[in-house]
Amino acid sequence: MSFDPIAIVGRGCVLPGARSTAALWSLVADGRDAIGPVPPGRWRVDESRILTRDPGQSADRTWSDRGGYVRDFPPSARDPVFAWPLDAGRQAYAEAGLEPGRRGGAILGNLSFPSAAHAALAEDHWMGRPRRVDPRERFHSSQPAVQLARALGLDGAASYCLDAACASSLYAIRLACEALHDERADVMLAGAVNCTDDLFIHVGFCALDALSKTGRSRPFHPEADGLVPGEGAAVVALMRLSDARAEGRPVLGVIRSVGLANDGRARGFLAPSVEGQVRAMRAAYAQAGLSPADVAWIECHATGTPVGDAAEIRSTSEVFADAGEIPIGSLKANLGHLITAAGAAGLLKVLGALEHGLRPPTPHLDRVTDALEGAPLRVVREPERWQGPRRAAISAFGFGGNDAHLVVEADGETAPARRATTSTARAPIAIVGVGAKVGALESADAFRDALRTGRGSRRAERVRLPLDALRSPPADLEAALGQQTMILAAALDAAPDRLDPERTGVLVGMQCDSEIARYGARWRSADDADRFAPVLKAAGVLGTMPNIPANRLNAQLDLRGPSYTLSADALSGLRALEIASRALRTGELETAFVGAVDLGCEPVHESASREVLDEARGGDAAVMLVLERLDVARAKERPVLAILEDDGGFETVGPALAARFGHAHAARGLLELAALALEGRTATLRMEGLGGEWATISVRPDPETQDLPLGTRPARRYLTLPAHPPSLLSA
Numbered sequence: 001m002s003f004d005p006i007a008i009v010g011r012g013c014v015l016p017g018a019r020s021t022a023a024l025w026s027l028v029a030d031g032r033d034a035i036g037p038v039p040p041g042r043w044r045v046d047e048s049r050i051l052t053r054d055p056g057q058s059a060d061r062t063w064s065d066r067g068g069y070v071r072d073f074p075p076s077a078r079d080p081v082f083a084w085p086l087d088a089g090r091q092a093y094a095e096a097g098l099e100p101g102r103r104g105g106a107i108l109g110n111l112s113f114p115s116a117a118h119a120a121l122a123e124d125h126w127m128g129r130p131r132r133v134d135p136r137e138r139f140h141s142s143q144p145a146v147q148l149a150r151a152l153g154l155d156g157a158a159s160y161c162l163d164a165a166c167a168s169s170l171y172a173i174r175l176a177c178e179a180l181h182d183e184r185a186d187v188m189l190a191g192a193v194n195c196t197d198d199l200f201i202h203v204g205f206c207a208l209d210a211l212s213k214t215g216r217s218r219p220f221h222p223e224a225d226g227l228v229p230g231e232g233a234a235v236v237a238l239m240r241l242s243d244a245r246a247e248g249r250p251v252l253g254v255i256r257s258v259g260l261a262n263d264g265r266a267r268g269f270l271a272p273s274v275e276g277q278v279r280a281m282r283a284a285y286a287q288a289g290l291s292p293a294d295v296a297w298i299e300c301h302a303t304g305t306p307v308g309d310a311a312e313i314r315s316t317s318e319v320f321a322d323a324g325e326i327p328i329g330s331l332k333a334n335l336g337h338l339i340t341a342a343g344a345a346g347l348l349k350v351l352g353a354l355e356h357g358l359r360p361p362t363p364h365l366d367r368v369t370d371a372l373e374g375a376p377l378r379v380v381r382e383p384e385r386w387q388g389p390r391r392a393a394i395s396a397f398g399f400g401g402n403d404a405h406l407v408v409e410a411d412g413e414t415a416p417a418r419r420a421t422t423s424t425a426r427a428p429i430a431i432v433g434v435g436a437k438v439g440a441l442e443s444a445d446a447f448r449d450a451l452r453t454g455r456g457s458r459r460a461e462r463v464r465l466p467l468d469a470l471r472s473p474p475a476d477l478e479a480a481l482g483q484q485t486m487i488l489a490a491a492l493d494a495a496p497d498r499l500d501p502e503r504t505g506v507l508v509g510m511q512c513d514s515e516i517a518r519y520g521a522r523w524r525s526a527d528d529a530d531r532f533a534p535v536l537k538a539a540g541v542l543g544t545m546p547n548i549p550a551n552r553l554n555a556q557l558d559l560r561g562p563s564y565t566l567s568a569d570a571l572s573g574l575r576a577l578e579i580a581s582r583a584l585r586t587g588e589l590e591t592a593f594v595g596a597v598d599l600g601c602e603p604v605h606e607s608a609s610r611e612v613l614d615e616a617r618g619g620d621a622a623v624m625l626v627l628e629r630l631d632v633a634r635a636k637e638r639p640v641l642a643i644l645e646d647d648g649g650f651e652t653v654g655p656a657l658a659a660r661f662g663h664a665h666a667a668r669g670l671l672e673l674a675a676l677a678l679e680g681r682t683a684t685l686r687m688e689g690l691g692g693e694w695a696t697i698s699v700r701p702d703p704e705t706q707d708l709p710l711g712t713r714p715a716r717r718y719l720t721l722p723a724h725p726p727s728l729l730s731a
Helices: 019-031 080-096 116-127 135-139 141-149 168-181 198-207 241-247 274-288 306-319 341-358 443-455 473-476 484-493 514-524 538-542 549-559 570-585 603-612 630-635 665-678
Strands: 004-015 102-108 160-163 187-194 232-240 253-260 324-331 378-379 391-396 402-409 429-438 462-466 504-511 563-567 593-597 620-629 643-646 683-688 694-701 720-724
Touching: 004 019, 004 080, 004 168, 004 241, 004 341, 019 341, 080 102, 080 141, 080 187, 080 232, 102 141, 102 168, 102 341, 116 135, 116 514, 116 603, 135 603, 141 160, 141 187, 160 168, 168 187, 168 232, 168 253, 168 341, 168 391, 168 402, 187 341, 198 514, 198 538, 232 241, 232 341, 232 620, 253 274, 253 341, 274 306, 274 402, 306 378, 306 391, 341 402, 378 630, 429 443, 429 484, 429 570, 429 630, 429 665, 443 665, 462 484, 473 484, 473 538, 473 720, 484 549, 484 593, 484 720, 504 549, 504 570, 504 665, 514 603, 549 563, 549 593, 549 630, 563 570, 570 593, 570 620, 570 665, 570 694, 593 665, 620 630, 620 665, 665 683, 665 694
Parallel strands: 102 160, 102 187, 324 378, 504 563, 504 593
Antiparallel strands: 004 232, 004 253, 160 563, 187 232, 253 402, 391 402, 429 620, 429 643, 462 720, 593 620, 643 694, 683 694
16 A cells, blocks of 8 residues: 655644744754643642652552643633644644635544543533533534634535544544545644643553653653653644645655554553554555665654553564664653644654754653663764654554554655545445444344334443453453443444454544543542542543543454544544545455444533533434445455445435434434444435534445344353443432
């Protein structure tokens, strides 16, 4: 699979100590850091109740309040999760000299934990206080990208957010490049924002034993003792290289490739896999038609966790074994770990280095870790002039096994640009597996029966999982959100046999679950904290992570293709389906699990939905479709439930299920499509999402339809879990 060069024509950032890319370069070139104590009032809790210096007494506590914080950003009417990427995007647009109204969109990585405003909205609701927060803040999982595109007049290409943990921004850049390759857009903004309730981040990383006890971010240092969280936004403006040159835009760098992979069934969600990282790196060089020896700098993921840094040194050493001595660095020593925004911020650092012909130092390194001994890698500890080809790589390796590696170069290193010719021939896509949990209906068969008889069901009370088939410890699943367990149950029902692990990916539409904010309410509550949530432990952190609804299936079935969650409000599952269909048609994937989940009966969501969406009744639903190209499914002699096309010219229908099944917001679009397929309809579904986005997909029965299993996965024993935690309103 080849990758046509994409031009970076603009840059922007809102980062710790850097409100612009010029300020970022100054900070980096000088070897300074912007890490410090939490700004006063940020956590909304007396710090003496939450800070501890005793690692043995760390339950519901954090060892440090230090982080890479954005300070002195002007107050905004909206939460910074909206304001920061808007500011960064405007910077990028201005540097590119672009005018409003271009054909394009915005794709952002977004850590889909509750924002500070979302947490406050939930706490006000549970505690019966007058509401202080705009209910639109509940929809922060997707809307930062939509609002950014709208503000800059970009239209015509889909805008959405995704969560691939620490690799999110490079995944977003890759998807934006694909929109340009396919000529669905002429300009794309891509990058990420990380702006959550920071109290949860600090206590959560402490519960995972990943937080630095000293509060120092020291990647590659022998005394590194963990990561230091950071926050901010970083955005680049992208165009096809041929178009950028034709229009006389500044070409600040040229993206040659972005390699993606997942660890699959590795040692655990938090244990990095050398093999997965190697796959992502090798995919990048294969796409670009380059060798690792063609790179003269690597901006590493390196977060300062001893296990993670050592694994990255091993994987990078394996790929670059024949490349000589490669200079490396890590921005996390300057800013902390920006999580979703880490890769894009690293790209901005590299663009500055290419522009100035200077490799900047990684600070705080009086000596380096023994893991580098014998490795073909050299940490740059003092500024040095750039030597060798003006080409660099950025790695981003995330929780849940999400791996990404981007190759970028100065414009002069690039061969003459050619028009993108990526083949996305509209081959029909087959549904070869389906699982559905809709309200109290626990199988796709039960859902189909309800469709036929006119029955309905809104609320799920339980989730049943086949105990003998599970790869996750039951105790971990007991601590997980219902959105994680419900989509896992649907996926296990849908999963066919004969999967190629390295060419099977997982994409799940979802949105942030307000129930996560129970932990913040626990820590901020003056009394009766236990009614909100239990003590936060490692399993609870994993059970709330917004990328895990997809990545738990990677671990369950050892699937190693690109996998992540995606947020586009009611269109979340349909956007996931569009992306997966492209990957199937280009041959990047052979099989795709495409799902969507939302427990819309949650009270905070229902309250906000009534005001923002005019949706009176929520619904709980998880749906999973397994897709292959029709010719691939035929060759495997698979039963086919239905055939999907981009637009078959059939009768157009809109959403029709809410009266019986409620509004399962993020799952709504894919649930409507699954219903059409299960009923054997021939139709074109057209739906509008929040913010004026649209999605269209056609479905028709397979003329050679065979019986497709639609029941629950048979098991001798089941693990039965509640779909929702106990109500706080009746407590």
